[in-house]
Amino acid sequence: MKRSLAAVTALMLALTGCSSGGDADESGPISLSLAGWSLATTPEFQKLADGFKAAHPDIAVELKEYDAKNYDTQMIADLAAGKAPDIYVQKNLKNFYTYQDGKQLLDVSDVAAKLGSEVGGLSGYQVDGKTWAIPYRADSWVLYYNKALFDKAGVKHPDGSWTWAEYAATAKELTTKLKAAGDKALGTYQHNWQSTVQGPALAQTAGASLDSGNFAFLKPYYETALDLQTAGAQVGLGDVTTNSLTYQAQFGKQSAGMMIMGSWYIATLLSQQEKGDADTFEWGIAPMPQLTKDTTGTSAVPVTFGDPTGLGVNPKISERKIQAAKDFLAYAAGPDAAKALAGIGSTPADTAAAADTIFALKGVPTDELSKFTFTKHDTKPENPVSKHTAPLQNILNDLHTAVLSGSKPIDAAITEAQDRAKNEVLK
Amino acid sequence: MSIRRVPRIVAYVCLAVAGVLVLLPFYWMVMSSLKTNNDVFTIPVQWITTDPVWNNYADIWTESDMTTWLGNTVFLSALVTFLQLLTGSFAAYGFSKITFPGRDVLFLAYIGTLAVPWASYMVPQFVLMTKFELTDTIWSIVALQAFGALGVFMMKQFYESIPDELLDAARIDGMSEFGIYRRIMLPLSVPALASLALITLVNTWNDYLGPLLYLRSPDLWTIQLGLKSFIDQYNAEYALIMTGSVLSILPVVVIFLFGQRYFVEGVATTGLKG
Amino acid sequence: MTTTVAETRRRRGRVVARNTALGWAFLLPNFAGFTLLTLVPVGLLFYYAFTEWNVFGGATWTGLENFQQLVRDNSFWTALGNTVYYAAFHIPLTLAVSLGLALLLNRKLRGVAFFRTVAFFPYITSIVAIAQIWNMLLSPGFGPVNEVLRFIGVANPPGWTTSADWSMPAVIVVSTWRDMGYYMLLFLAGLQTIPKQLHEAAMVDGAGAWDRFRAVTLPGLRPTTFFVTVLLTINSFKVFDIILVMTDGGPGQSTLVLSQYIFQKGFEENQFGYASAVSIVLFALCFVVTIIQFMVNRRATR
Known part of the structure; x- marks a missing residue:
């Protein structure tokens, strides 16, 4: 009987969403819990905790481990059960809405107000005039290129002046000349993610928006992608998926001369070259190819995209810890944390403060264009915060696989995606 | 039962061809475990590793907590299998050999829950488990897996094939229902118990989502969970994952080889109507 | 009296x-x-299906709204259609293959233990490895399957997992291959309940192999067949992981199934109320089929 009573009580609690859990440690030294993933291979969380502790010796920071792939599933369950850590990571903007709309984030506008303008990605976390999370990492997408392969083929290195047409032409030229030089590498590699095509399209097209339900802006980008596939300058989507190709191997093992990828890959490439998982070769980064000539050249600011990674505070945190948690957020977004993160190759939210540190790392290219690319960019969010972003991105992912696998022509696919958006999401 | 020679040879050839096809993915796993990470997925596929990297098999024991994961997995699988067999066969006896009102409705409720995808009630269940303070303990997985409907259903179906006359005879001899279950049903249902045991064992051994949600502390991780920790946000140690997967299959294979010998014709019906 | x-x-x-x-x-x-x-x-699900629920807080009662939306939701109908397509082929195929395997391996062949273990292998092999190998075998350009097809004169072999028309057949074949050992095991256990004497008696009467199969094996296996059919039906309607690793629902929506749609709506789009409603439909579908099987089985046993 006792058991069934407990079950009924639990049932009621579950229904009303109350939590019986509370913080037991109402006295003694303050200890903050912080969510992180794959702690053994992802040092950034420990770096942040250590750096913060050096400045605030009286506050302890305890890491709680999550799975990198299933972070959101685990976090949603923990928040629903009332046992999530005090500070947790907003892994991408796509799921930020879930937490913000679900009232699982504390208002941290006061922290945001004190931050300098060099912190990138802050606007992504602002809803109804309030800020709900603070970015500490702000990756943006760039063009990686293999200098050795360019030289072998005798093709001129990127110079920051490219539009997509020049990028495509170079990819083809590189493929042909490499073949002639006896190298099997292809001109470029775009991974099978929808971001590689749709990310730049959304960021660079004036007036493009997901919520408009008008996806015509994708067309020129898919035409370029399809053109590269048919010309054989890029592995087709079918072969990427059926062979589970990884972008790390495609670029790191020199199977592609160029690759469009996020700036997090800098750290990966460095460590893989050191461990021997990747070949050792000269490489560089250049700005994303642009839609129009207006934003090209090193006197302009190239437009690219990327979602920040931010920290939010769990509203169930005990009253006395709130200030400490906010201090932690301010530290993570600040210049000291930026240098610490750059030291392990991550791209912090404050890229200007970190540039010197990152370009001093062994193996990082130090040419002017790489430096320019790292520090100068207009990075638009890949997933603008809205109720509709997640379902719309799911629809656009279907469009992506349908078009690049050749199952549907681009026009038909856009029409279908627009119909679905109107029908299922924007009603 | 005698089979003439030609069909037997044909059967062997068919089995051999099918065997190769079936073992191909396993072969690929073994080959991948001998490669470096960036060589695992390539175009075209490298079927033979020319330069095998044997130290993956050493690294996995030294660089990860494979020993802990293995211990947890063995403990969980053994306990869950034992409880599932016990409670499942017990309940199945009630469902198949005792008639009482409401029995069929209750049974349908059991099967009904099998028809609901876990993802849809995963969070409410998690909240409940948290209230009982079971989350992040090894007992959460025991609670989750040991009372499944599958075992009840399977044992019930098996008991149906045991004739009621046999039980009636025992009842007339004055044997209690519990005695019938223990002395008659259990010994007769060895093949069914063996297959339920194998299936429960494999399911618990290979379960990923359950431990993912419930076992958070690294010292509670199972093999499947531990291997996934080789995947971080942007990278994956594919060669080590394959090494671990190969290692994790081996105990299951041994147990299967051992367990399948209980599928011998006639065990169940020895001494029954001839 | x-x-x-x-x-x-x-x-x-x-x-x-x-x-x-x-x-x-x-x-x-x-x-x-x-x-x-x-x-x-599970019971709570029946409540949440009639609410708008973001999993964290309380749910707002919305009556039949979720179900009305379902009727208009084309993706739901696509997922439902794909699920039924999958189940319609996967159930009979797997039933036939696993029963055949069980019959084949229920003999005193030399090395039968080895072959039984081999047949069970796909079920214990890592699903990632399975997806990888099959995707590779079926790879449109370089895959051995298409090489063979071209060799025997098929000019334009299918694109399998990269083609909207062939992705579902490819998934069905692979999942049958994966599941056959599992259901074989259940059939093997069931076969042991059939008294040997019945077979011998039938042989004395001069019955051939096929007649013995129909007159002795099939009736003796009825409880097992019922169990396997129900389980297979439920598992087919709930299919998720093999699709996720092989095609992730693509290309386009060609292999999107209900379980995946539920996960998408719930965990990715945070509409747990709506996801619950889809679950109820999936449940109802399985349940109706199961009850029919239950009735048929009961009539047959009496």
């Missing part, structure tokens, strides 16, 4: 009471755990 009627009735009442108590005693150990941990959360 009225006293005896009353007495019989009383005695029968006592028997029912006794049997009820006994029956529950046997059920209880499993039932307690089952109710608390599975039945209760």
Whole structure:
């Protein structure tokens, strides 16, 4: 009987969403819990905790481990059960809405107000005039290129002046000349993610928006992608998926001369070259190819995209810890944390403060264009915060696989995606 | 039962061809475990590793907590299998050999829950488990897996094939229902118990989502969970994952080889109507 | 003679009471755990299906709104259609293959233990490896399967997992291949319940192999076949992981199934109320099919 009573009580609690859990440690030294993933291979969380502790010796920071792939599933369950850590990571903007709309984030506008303008990605976390999370990492997408392969083929290195047409032409030229030089590498590699095509399209097209339900802006980008596939300058989507190709191997093992990828890959490439998982070769980064000539050249600011990674505070945190948690957020977004993160190759939210540190790392290219690319960019969010972003991105992912696998022509696919958006999401 | 020679040879050839096809993915796993990470997925596929990297098999024991994961997995699988067999066969006896009102409705409720995808009630269940303070303990997985409907259903179906006359005879001899279950049903249902045991064992051994949600502390991780920790946000140690997967299959294979010998014709019906 | 009627009735009442108590005693150990941990959360689902719920807070009652939206939701119908397509082929195929395997491996062949283990291998092999190998074998350009097809004169072999028309057949074949050992195991256990004497008697009567299969094996296997069919039906309608690793629902929506749609709506788009409604539909679908099988089975046994 006792058991069934407990079950009924639990049932009621579950229904009303109350939590019986509370913080037991109402006295003694303050200890903050912080969510992180794959702690053994992802040092950034420990770096942040250590750096913060050096400045605030009286506050302890305890890491709680999550799975990198299933972070959101685990976090949603923990928040629903009332046992999530005090500070947790907003892994991408796509799921930020879930937490913000679900009232699982504390208002941290006061922290945001004190931050300098060099912190990138802050606007992504602002809803109804309030800020709900603070970015500490702000990756943006760039063009990686293999200098050795360019030289072998005798093709001129990127110079920051490219539009997509020049990028495509170079990819083809590189493929042909490499073949002639006896190298099997292809001109470029775009991974099978929808971001590689749709990310730049959304960021660079004036007036493009997901919520408009008008996806015509994708067309020129898919035409370029399809053109590269048919010309054989890029592995087709079918072969990427059926062979589970990884972008790390495609670029790191020199199977592609160029690759469009996020700036997090800098750290990966460095460590893989050191461990021997990747070949050792000269490489560089250049700005994303642009839609129009207006934003090209090193006197302009190239437009690219990327979602920040931010920290939010769990509203169930005990009253006395709130200030400490906010201090932690301010530290993570600040210049000291930026240098610490750059030291392990991550791209912090404050890229200007970190540039010197990152370009001093062994193996990082130090040419002017790489430096320019790292520090100068207009990075638009890949997933603008809205109720509709997640379902719309799911629809656009279907469009992506349908078009690049050749199952549907681009026009038909856009029409279908627009119909679905109107029908299922924007009603 | 005698089979003439030609069909037997044909059967062997068919089995051999099918065997190769079936073992191909396993072969690929073994080959991948001998490669470096960036060589695992390539175009075209490298079927033979020319330069095998044997130290993956050493690294996995030294660089990860494979020993802990293995211990947890063995403990969980053994306990869950034992409880599932016990409670499942017990309940199945009630469902198949005792008639009482409401029995069929209750049974349908059991099967009904099998028809609901876990993802849809995963969070409410998690909240409940948290209230009982079971989350992040090894007992959460025991609670989750040991009372499944599958075992009840399977044992019930098996008991149906045991004739009621046999039980009636025992009842007339004055044997209690519990005695019938223990002395008659259990010994007769060895093949069914063996297959339920194998299936429960494999399911618990290979379960990923359950431990993912419930076992958070690294010292509670199972093999499947531990291997996934080789995947971080942007990278994956594919060669080590394959090494671990190969290692994790081996105990299951041994147990299967051992367990399948209980599928011998006639065990169940020895001494029954001839 | 009225006293005896009353007495019989009383005695029968006592028997029912006794049997009820006994029956529950046997059920209880499993039932307690089952109710608390599975039945209760599943029951909650039937409430959430009629609400708007973001999983964190309380749910807002919206009546039939979720179900009305379902009717208009084309993706739902696509997912439903794909699920039925998958189940319609996967169920009979797997049933036939696993029964065939069980019959083949229920003999005293030399090395039968080895072959049984091999047949069970796909079920224990890492699903990532399975997806990888099959995707590779079926790779449109370089895959061995298409090489063979071209060799025997098929000019334009299918694109398999990269083609909207062929992705579902490819998934069905691979998942049948994966599941056959599992269901074979269940059939093997069932085959042991058939008395050897029945086969011998049939042989004395001069019955051929096919006749013996129909007259002895099939009827003797009925409880197992019922179990396997129901389980296979439920698992087919709930199919998720093999699709996720092989095609992730693509290309386009060509292999999107209900389980995946539920996960997408719930965990990715945070519409747990709506996801619950889809689950109810999936549940109802499985349940109706199961009840039909239950009825047919019961009629056959009587």
